[in-house]
Amino acid sequence: MTVVLIVIGAMVGAPLRYLADRAVQALHDTVFPWGTLTVNVAGSAVLGFLSALSPGEGTMALLGTGFCGALTTYSTLGYETIRLLEQKARLQAVANAVINIMAGLGAAYLGMAVAQAL
Known part of the structure; x- marks a missing residue:
């Protein structure tokens, strides 16, 4: 059952990542990958x-592993960073690289602080 919950979460997270990335990137005329940064920080x-x-194991499988795992993308961060290096x-x-990691850690901490405050 856990695998099914992960798949369902990923079925929402992956398309949302693509759509959000494209929408954010369309707002910027730059080589910097703002869309990937946005989904990584949000996730x-x-x-x-x-x-x-x-939350329970099922909720974490659905939302944590499935949804957030598919929404965020470390591999794309790596690819886009290498692509930027190739473009000089x-x-x-x-x-x-630095902003994604630092902003991601900060966002996770902020998310935890908000949850604890509620």
Whole structure:
């Protein structure tokens, strides 16, 4: 049953990631991958929130592993950072890696703080 919950969560998270990424990136005329940054930070905040609530195993499978796992994307972060390096956009590449990691950690912490405050 856990695997089914993960699949259902991923069926929502993956298309949402694609749509959100495209929508955000369309707002910017730059090589910096703002769409990926947005979904990674949002997913980190949601996962931090969920983690602080300590929901049951089924809820974490559905929303944490399935939804947040499919919404966020470390592989795309890696690919886009390498692509920026290949395009000689070194500053943007470093910024992409550092900002994604720091903002993701900050968002997870903020999500946890919000959940604990409720």
